[in-house]
Amino acid sequence: MIRLKDVEMEYDNGTRAIKGISLTIEDGEFVFLVGPSGSGKSTIIKLLTGEVEPCRGRIMINGFSVSNISEKQIPLMRRTLGIIFQDFRLIEKKTVYDNLSFVMRAVGASPKEIKNRIPYVLQLVGLEKKADSYPTELSGGEQQRVAIARALVNNPNTIIADEPTGNLDPERSLELMSLLVKINQLGTTVVVVTHEKDLVDRFGKRVVTIDSGHVVNDSVGGYVGGNIHG
Amino acid sequence: MAKHDIGYFAHEGLSNMFSHGFMSFAAVGITVACLLIMGTFTLVAVNANELLRDLEQENEILAYVDDSYTEAEAKALQKKLEAVPNVASATYISKEQAMENFVAQYPDEDMFQDLDPEILRDRYAIKITDLEQIRQTKETVEGIPGIARVNAYEEIAGGFITVRNVATVICVALIAILFVVSVFIISNTIKLTTFDRRDEIAIMRMVGATNGFIRWPFVYEGFMMGLLGAVIAFFSQWGLYAAVTRGVDNNDTLQLIHVIPFQELWVPVAVVFAAAGILIGVGGSLSAIRKFLQV
Numbered sequence: 001m002i003r004l005k006d007v008e009m010e011y012d013n014g015t016r017a018i019k020g021i022s023l024t025i026e027d028g029e030f031v032f033l034v035g036p037s038g039s040g041k042s043t044i045i046k047l048l049t050g051e052v053e054p055c056r057g058r059i060m061i062n063g064f065s066v067s068n069i070s071e072k073q074i075p076l077m078r079r080t081l082g083i084i085f086q087d088f089r090l091i092e093k094k095t096v097y098d099n100l101s102f103v104m105r106a107v108g109a110s111p112k113e114i115k116n117r118i119p120y121v122l123q124l125v126g127l128e129k130k131a132d133s134y135p136t137e138l139s140g141g142e143q144q145r146v147a148i149a150r151a152l153v154n155n156p157n158t159i160i161a162d163e164p165t166g167n168l169d170p171e172r173s174l175e176l177m178s179l180l181v182k183i184n185q186l187g188t189t190v191v192v193v194t195h196e197k198d199l200v201d202r203f204g205k206r207v208v209t210i211d212s213g214h215v216v217n218d219s220v221g222g223y224v225g226g227n228i229h230g
Numbered sequence: 231m232a233k234h235d236i237g238y239f240a241h242e243g244l245s246n247m248f249s250h251g252f253m254s255f256a257a258v259g260i261t262v263a264c265l266l267i268m269g270t271f272t273l274v275a276v277n278a279n280e281l282l283r284d285l286e287q288e289n290e291i292l293a294y295v296d297d298s299y300t301e302a303e304a305k306a307l308q309k310k311l312e313a314v315p316n317v318a319s320a321t322y323i324s325k326e327q328a329m330e331n332f333v334a335q336y337p338d339e340d341m342f343q344d345l346d347p348e349i350l351r352d353r354y355a356i357k358i359t360d361l362e363q364i365r366q367t368k369e370t371v372e373g374i375p376g377i378a379r380v381n382a383y384e385e386i387a388g389g390f391i392t393v394r395n396v397a398t399v400i401c402v403a404l405i406a407i408l409f410v411v412s413v414f415i416i417s418n419t420i421k422l423t424t425f426d427r428r429d430e431i432a433i434m435r436m437v438g439a440t441n442g443f444i445r446w447p448f449v450y451e452g453f454m455m456g457l458l459g460a461v462i463a464f465f466s467q468w469g470l471y472a473a474v475t476r477g478v479d480n481n482d483t484l485q486l487i488h489v490i491p492f493q494e495l496w497v498p499v500a501v502v503f504a505a506a507g508i509l510i511g512v513g514g515s516l517s518a519i520r521k522f523l524q525v
Binding site for chain 1: 235238249429430432433434435436437438439440441443444
């Protein structure tokens with residue numbers, strides 16, 4: 001479960017990115033986080049992943065209190081999350097299999113666990129035949145599916161996707177979002193930050209709209225409000 | 231740390247070293263260069279020190295025996311002289327031998343050829359262990375009954391000591407400076423390789439890898455690069471030293487210089503090179519990766 005309570009965040013340069021947000025995302029939910037550029041979406045992602053600390057308020061993620069988390073607990077908290085980036089962030093010098101195995105290694109998985117888990121996850125994202133390919137040999141959509149597989153491979157409670165369709169064409173975007181819905185149906189909480197209104201409307205999930213550091217709308221069924229491209 | 235982790239870190243360290251070939255080559259190359267410079271300088275200093283030691287040992291005290299002593303009494307002084315602290319050896323030279331030696335120095339001077347040995351005294355040529363204590367040794371020898379006078383070339387001895395002390399200070403200072411410069415250069419070279427891999431480190435951090443897990447492959451990589459640099463530097467140093475030794479041996483004007491054979495030096499050189507290489511490699515890696523491990 002993710003819970004933000006009266007969270008405020010101000011950067012060192014004086015920018016007040018978040019101005020008192022309270023938000024609860026229950027286990028197993030699928031939530032779109034939308035808003036214009038500079039609305040505070042990226043800051044919320046950074047707060048959720050422990051990259052920055054809030055100035056005020058409390059953040060609880062999967063049983064960890066991120067607002068006063070110790071440095072040693074941060075890796076443990078991050079192991080409950082699977083993060084997907086817009087630019088995929090795959091390691092080009094490693095094969096698809098190695099891109100996945102190294103993140104399992106990073107959390108202490110044994111070679112046997114790795115051998116059993118990776119084929120399953122690759123099958124889930126439809127890339128079982130691409131295990132030995134390098135990221136540069138894959139299309140954008142395939143690379144993003146590898147990124148999803150990487151986020152899933154450690155079996156996290158929550159997937160956080162930051163503009164996952166930003167570099168994909170509409171068809172691949174739809175395909176990818178359907179995959180995230182499928183993952184959600186298997187029990188994983190999914191939070192997707194996006195500005196793609198059509199996609200948001202198509203899936204009819206809960207939509208939290210952020211603007212100027214505030215939650216301006218929280219409803220189910222599609223985006224409510226004006227232009228979210230910013 | 232699990233056994234499979236150790237294997238994984240070693241494998242990652244090694245494959246990282248090869249996959250970042252140019253930067254690894256640069257880091258190993260700089261390690262070799264730094265070790266070679268330090269090694270060459272140290273070996274020159276060791277040889278110079280040995281040469282000075284040889285010259286110091288040529289410096290001896292002459293103790294003249296009282297004229298009233300018979301040859302047997304004079305010879306009996308040897309044990310007393312050898313019992314003096316800091317005396318390495320005492321060689322008896324009769325007045326006849328002393329005269330022969332003197333005449334031999336001037337073979338073309340007829341006026342010295344028929345001198346009576348009685349104008350000279352029996353004497354002992356004394357070699358000492360520690361040149362810095364030459365004054366105390368001289369005083370002790372002077373106090374032995376039967377020793378009439380002692381000649382010790384204290385100024386020459388003082389000169390040797392000053393030269394050796396200055397050379398030691400300069401050597402230590404230069405080696406220390408070279409070491410610090412080496413660590414700095416290698417740390418920056420490895421920093422560049424780390425910078426090249428900042429995305430990889432960021433991903434590892436985001437999936438929940440601990441700092442230790444992220445750090446270990448870099449430590450292995452630094453270790454292997456340092457060790458590889460040390461091995462290459464060792465064999466290069468050997469070749470260089472052998473070439474210089476041959477050059478000195480074949481040069482007539484340098485016949486007085488005795489170069490210590492590398493066979494007598496290879497163990498300390500190998501140990502110091504390996505230790506310095508590993509220290510530089512691992513230290514450089516740890517210092518380079520530190521800033522990427524902050525939350």
